[in-house]
Structure formats: structure tokens, C-alpha cells
Amino acid sequence: MAPQDKNTPPPLPEPLRVAVADSHTHLDMQDGTVDEALAKAASVGVTTVVQVGCDIKGSQWAAETAAAYESVHATVALHPNEAPRIVLGDPDGWSRQGAREPGGDAALDEALAEIDRLAALPQVRGVGETGLDHFRTGPDGIAAQERSFRAHIEIAKRHGKALVIHDREAHEDVLRILREEGAPERTVFHCYSGDAEMARTCAAAGYFMSFAGNVTFKNAQPLRDALAVAPPELVLVETDAPFLTPAPYRGRANAPYLIPVTLRAMADVKGMTEDALATAVAANTARAFGY
Numbered sequence: 001m002a003p004q005d006k007n008t009p010p011p012l013p014e015p016l017r018v019a020v021a022d023s024h025t026h027l028d029m030q031d032g033t034v035d036e037a038l039a040k041a042a043s044v045g046v047t048t049v050v051q052v053g054c055d056i057k058g059s060q061w062a063a064e065t066a067a068a069y070e071s072v073h074a075t076v077a078l079h080p081n082e083a084p085r086i087v088l089g090d091p092d093g094w095s096r097q098g099a100r101e102p103g104g105d106a107a108l109d110e111a112l113a114e115i116d117r118l119a120a121l122p123q124v125r126g127v128g129e130t131g132l133d134h135f136r137t138g139p140d141g142i143a144a145q146e147r148s149f150r151a152h153i154e155i156a157k158r159h160g161k162a163l164v165i166h167d168r169e170a171h172e173d174v175l176r177i178l179r180e181e182g183a184p185e186r187t188v189f190h191c192y193s194g195d196a197e198m199a200r201t202c203a204a205a206g207y208f209m210s211f212a213g214n215v216t217f218k219n220a221q222p223l224r225d226a227l228a229v230a231p232p233e234l235v236l237v238e239t240d241a242p243f244l245t246p247a248p249y250r251g252r253a254n255a256p257y258l259i260p261v262t263l264r265a266m267a268d269v270k271g272m273t274e275d276a277l278a279t280a281v282a283a284n285t286a287r288a289f290g291y
């Protein structure tokens, strides 16, 4: 691929005949306006998006955007990598909110109170992304991350909202904490990354599994094996845009309008027609987020 191609948006895929939702996106991290992103997505049959908050500002923005657009639903949370940052501080300021001083448990409680307030809003359909990220957070941050995860589970249950899980290299601990706390009625593993055995565990518990563009990657056979055994009534599709652009556009910016690329690859894995999978996914997403 020539270097300039990295900056060229992938072309519009063939439209889906059955409209679906992008169950997990970050419009606030993508180029262009919200109107442009939604119009482009709708033109290929992606008529609904779930806008996911990762910190206080992002969660407030998600709630405001969902209030302004019929086709946008919001989820609100402190990302698993945000919680330790609030407690322990972040002198380098890698996140969008910049450097900050250590705030300790009191700062985390204050942030969680704002998430709790936002979670009560009607256009907020879920609490997340929360969970555990053992890839990005070292041993010093794990206690804060777990405390935050448990608090988000409690908030989701109290408000009757879906729980959106970010699980990066932390499968066993995520499943354990869900068992210990008692999972909300509707729980979604976003960017599902477990193997087939874990997919059976999730299916038995009734957890939704949302697949992202990485299911198309050459080295992702274990993920395709997991998708193959996941019951069609628990499968969702997402972009996690601007991340995880599906093949053959890896390395370029992802956006909700690329959902058809991932959905078609998923239909192949499941041995279903595109229309049958889209019909299932559309119903599952509406059920998961209660819209």
C-alpha cells in the first residue's frame, strides 16, 4: 500500500439490505462531523449507532449527542484505563483530558457519581465501556480498575441499563467479577476477544458477544472459531471506530459505514446469508440496549 493510501478513506461498501446498528463506536474520536458520519453510515444500511463514553467529558458528550440524534444511543463510563489514571494520576497526560494529579479514591468516587447521574438519562442505554485491561494497566493500577468495574456493574443494575464490557487480556478475571457481583440482565462483551470455550461460557450466561473488524484479520482464526459457536441470538457487530478497521483496509481510519465489511465476513464464518445475520444482529442490538 502506498503511504498516501493510509489517509484515503476506504470506499463505501455495497449497502446492506437489512439495516443494522454499529453497537460500539467513538464518533468523538473520528474525523468529520457527526452528521457526516451518520449520513454515510445510513447510506449503506447502518442506521443506528451506540456512542460509547470513556471518561467524564466523553460520557457527557455521548449523552448530549444521543439526545440530539434519534439514531444515536449513548453509553457512559470511565474506561478501565481511565480509572487508575484518576486514582494514581497521569503526569504524561496520554488521555484526551491531559495530565492530572493523583486524586485517590475520593476522585474516583466523584467521577463515578457523575457516571451514575448520566446513567439515569433516558437516551443513555448502557453503562460502559468498563471492565479490565491487563494489557495497558500494570499491577499498581489493578485495584483501582477492579473497584471501578464493580461500581459500574452496580450502577448498570440499579438503573436497569446494559453493561458494556471492555476485556483485554483479562478474560478469567472479568468472568469472575461478573459472577461475584451478579451480572446485569443485559451484558455485552464489546470487541469480543475470547476463544470458542469462552464463547460457550458467555452463551450459557446469556452474555452478548459483539464482534469488531479484527474478526477479519488473517491471524484471528481463534476469534472466528468463537464466532462460529456463538449462538446467532447473542451476536452483535461493531466498529470500535476509529480503531480496528476490517481487512482489506487495515491501517486506515475506521468508521461506522464500514460495518457491512465486517458483517459479511461474519456471515461467511457462521454459514448464514448476509440478510439472515443482519436480521438477527439488528434484533439482538435492540434487545441488548433496550431501544
Ligand SMILES: [Zn+2]
Pocket (backbone or CB within 6 Å): 129, 166, 167, 190, 191
Ligand atoms: Zn474497548
Ligand SMILES: [Zn+2]
Pocket (backbone or CB within 6 Å): 024, 026, 052, 129, 240
Ligand atoms: Zn471502545
